[in-house]
Amino acid sequence: MxxxxxxxxxxxxxxxxxxxxxxxxxxxxxxxxxxxxxxxxxxxxxxxxxxxxxxxxxxxxxxxxxxxxxxxxxxxxxxxxxxxxxxxxxxxxxxxxxxxxAPAIDAAEIVSKLQSRDDFIFRPALRELKKYIKEDEFLTAFLHRDGLRQLLAIIEGYHGNVLSAALTAMDNLMEMDRGWENLPSSFVTRIVTVITTESSINVSRPAISILKRLVEADPRHNPAPGPSSSRGTFSGKGKAPMTVYNYGFDVVYAQTRVRPAFLETVVDRLSSPEATTALNSLRLINALIASVTDEHWDDFIRQLEQLNVRKKVIRLMDNNHGDDLASSILDFQSNIVRITYRRKTTPVDTNNEVHREMLNRVLLAADVPAGDGDEDKWARLGFETDDMRAEFSRVGVLGLECMHDLAVRDREDFSKMILAQANRDPQRRCPFAQASNEVVELLAEHWNIFSGYSTSTSYQPFLLAFHRVHNLTTRFFLRMWNESSATLPDFPRVAALVRSQVKVVLKSESTTSWFEVEREMLESEYRKVRERQMEKLELEDDLLNKAPVRRLREDLYNESFNFVRDQRFQCLMDGAWFVNAVPVVTAQKERPQRAWRFFRLDKTKKYLHYVDSTVKMVIRGGLEDLPDRIEVSQIAEVQLHTGAAAPGLLPNAPSDITANGMSAHPHSFSLISAQGYSLADQVAESAATFSDWVDGLSMLRRDGSVVGKETQDMVNVLTEIGLKIKLLDLTGEKIDIPTAIAYEPPPDNLDFFFAD
CATH class of the missing domain: 3.10.20.90 (Phosphatidylinositol 3-kinase Catalytic Subunit; Chain A, domain 1)
Structure with missing residues (x-):
């Protein structure tokens, strides 16, 4: 009472x-x-x-x-x-x-005031609507009294501050994930028009947020019904969450055709001096790239590339605008990896008009002298056959695009380069096409394109300039070929030399200027590049410098550890649900009011963002659904087996809370601050999630320690596999392995010790 x-x-x-x-x-x-x-x-x-x-x-x-x-x-x-x-x-x-x-009374009054045309009544009501619309009881009453229709009419007919307030209220409503299941197409058109024509940040910011929500409300992502798989908020006590999945990329993209300048406007605002404007535009672009459907993939990505979106994002990297913008830039960087991976794995098809035109332009730019026919032309470009699908099998459309960009960027220079090889003795010609594709392959290896996603926490501006780097590196390949007087059997040796140069030049690309990259690629002498390569091989390759095999194992262990660490970090960035635990050391044994918590690590790895909920629900990508956060730097220790879960939440879980006390759940852990208090007490749903998160959170700390046996075993297995592969890969340098070991004679006395 x-x-x-x-x-x-x-x-x-x-x-x-x-x-x-x-x-x-x-x-x-x-x-x-x-x-x-x-x-x-x-x-x-x-x-x-x-x-x-x-x-x-x-x-x-x-x-x-x-x-x-x-x-x-x-x-x-x-x-x-x-x-x-x-x-x-x-x-x-x-x-x-x-x-x-009561919220229902406020809703009735506000809906009534919204119908007034008296500014002294109308505007204050709109301000109150922004504030209360995210309350569940208010929203229910507001929708019941047809308030949404009033709000849409205001958005359609007003400009300036009134439009800004109405859009903000609508954005707050859409955050509730219900009530906007049947918006008319005219509303989507209006939002696209507002973004295209309104320059005020107070208007464009909520409009972009609304459009982003519409893009992400994709019916393809509609989960199976049920409280454990639904996204949204409660519509009332005891009711199932409401979910909206009625729109998506196709719906929004169809409306952008009404405003052809829409995408150009959004991309241009990346150059705005207002950091918030640039941030909002980049968030929308990331949402569009992440949601684009196969039907519109080629068209949409081509439009973005034509608008030079990559260059504008590279310029954003040069300025420090805060963690939010940094996280969005890293998201864009990850999207570029996805785009590049898709292009690399898309086969070249000569029946495709775009592919066929690119191949023809390469031939025209090369200005290959007439020979015995098309086969001779392809051979002079360095292809082994005239089957382009097979020739580009390793690098796909990405390889064709890179070759096309190199050819048309400076046609005269490209023609001279091809002619110079054609005039050489056939055995000493560098096969240009094979060299170009090899460069694509090694650049993809350098930026780990093969994984399809990026876990990098630093800017990679040269990744965004993939074609330009390919252009420079291919020219470097041809120059090393000529200066080393290479022949066709030497192709792997020159490729290894180029790979070594790429690792050196792009090692610290976030702090390296484009001028430095050009200088290293265009001016480095073969002799110095080769010496540097050999010095590195002597330091890294145990077989070359006859160092013990354990040194090689140590190197491979570090590589394996970094690989597993990146995988754990990716798990943290993907996010997971946990049960909010009751610490076993607490005196009052109070159960958390909200049983579940969703954690996600941001791209900068500085914050753990989270949201508490009474049920599990679908969490969208990004951080907008996660209002709270914990600073990673505050985590001094990850303690294990510290909490209990309420009975019935986890399957096959022990009865953690008893009348006489509590026992710790085997998958529980706590994040402890330097002052000794707990920042979070969680219970993982499974052993795999427990291992991924405990080890990942531990690796985020300065000492980077590994806690779980599962992770340690994985690192050891990868190390041993890598060691066997390295020891078997000896044929390239034609190293003779002795069949027997010569032993020194035994010592004359016992006055000795074994060296390490």
Whole structure:
């Protein structure tokens, strides 16, 4: 129950005397100041175990209000609605409260005011709508009174500050993931028009956020029904979450055709001096790339490339605009890896008009002298056959695009380069086409394109300039071929030399200028490049310098560890659900009000973002659904087996909470700060999730330690496999392995020790 002191009548200066509060027998009560609508104040001792509706009812009785308590609600002094979920926290913190209209009453009044054309009535109502629309009870009443139609009419007919407020309210509504299941196509067109024509950041920011939500509401991602797989918020106590999956990329892209300048405008705003404008535009571009369907893939990506989106993002890398923009740049970088991977794995098809035209332009730019026919032309370009699908089998359309870019960028220079090889002795000609494809392959290896995703936490501007780097590197390949007087059997040797140069030049690309890359590729002498390659081989290759095999094993162990670490980090960036644990060391054994928590590590690896929920729901990509966060630098230790899960939440789990005490769940862990207090107490749903996250979180710390046996075993297995492959890969250098080992004669006495 809740016990209240007598009302305090405000004096002239708004202050009054506080009455002596009666004792409360149940629990340890907290005292909150509650102010009524007419200015009365009481000091209330509230039992946090009560339902909020019961607290409001007792308050109305104590204040002798004649209306039913259903017309009232409690809010904090910052207008946060008091609910069953936050009542305990508000009572604990002794937050000042006020008795206000129930959300349904506020909704009815606001809908009525929105129909007025009096600015003194209309505008304040719109401001209140922005504030209250994210409250579930308010939204239910607002939708029931046809408030959404009123809001859409305002968005359609107004500009300036009114439009900004209406769009913000709509964006807040869409955050609730219900109520916008049947928006008309005219609304999508209007949002596209606003983004294209409105330059004000207060207008474009919510409009871009709305369009991003529409893009991500893809019916292809609609999960199976059920509380464990639905995305959204509760529409009421005991009801299933509501979910919207009615739009997606195809719907939005169809409306952008109405405004051809839409995409150009969004890309141009990446160059805006306003960091927020650039951030919003980049977020929308990332959402579009991540959601584009196969039907529109080629067309959409081609439009982006023609608008030089990569160059604009590279310019953003040169400025430090904060963590949010940095995270979005890394997301774009990851999207570029996906695009590059898809192009690399897409076969070249001569029946495809675009592919055929690119091949013809390469031939025209090469200006190959007429010979015995098409086969002779392809051979002079360095192809082994005239089957282009087979020739580009390793590098796909990516290889064709890179070759085409090199050919048409400077046709005269390209023609001279091909002619110079054609005039050489056939055995000494560098097969240009094979060299070009080999460079694509080694660049893809350098940036780990083969994985299809990027885990890099640093900027890679040269990855975004893949074609330009390919151009420079291919020219370097041809120059090394000529300067070393190579012949066709030497192709692997020259390729290894180029690979070594790429590793050196692009090692620290986030801090390396394009001028330095050009200088290294265009001016480095063969002799110096070769010496550097041999020095590196002597340091890294145990077979060349006859170092013990364990040195090689140590190198491979580090590579394997980094690989597993990147995989663990990717798991953290993908995110996972955990049970909010009850720490076994707690004195009060209070269960968390929200049983589940979703964690996700951001791209910068600086913050763990999370959201608490009463049920598991689908979390969209990015961080917008995760309002809270923990700074990784605050995590001093990851302690294991520290918490218990409420019974029934996890299958096959031990009975953690008992009458006599609690036992720790085997998959529980806590994040401990340097001061010794817990930042989070979680229980993983499975052993695999537990291993991935405990080890990944541990690796984020400075010492980078490995906690789990599963991870350690994986690193060891990868190390041993890599060692066997290295020891078998000896034929390239034609190294003779002795069949027997010559032993030294035994020592004459025992005055010796074994060296390490």
């Amino acid at each position: 809740a016990t209240y002191g007598s009302p305090v009548t405000p004096t002239a200066n708004g202050k009054g005397k506080t009455p002596v509060m009666p004792k409360v027998k149940t629990g340890i009560p907290h005292t909150n100041t509650v102010e009524s609508k007419d200015g009365q104040k009481v000091r209330a001792r509230i039992d946090p175990s009560l339902a909020t509706s019961e607290v409001v009812r007792q308050l109305c009785l104590n204040l002798k209000l004649t209306e039913t308590s259903k017309l009232y609600a409690l809010r904090t002094d910052t207008d946060e609605l008091v609910t069953d979920d936050n009542l305990s926290r508000i009572v604990r913190d002794k937050t000042p409260l006020k008795l206000t209209n």
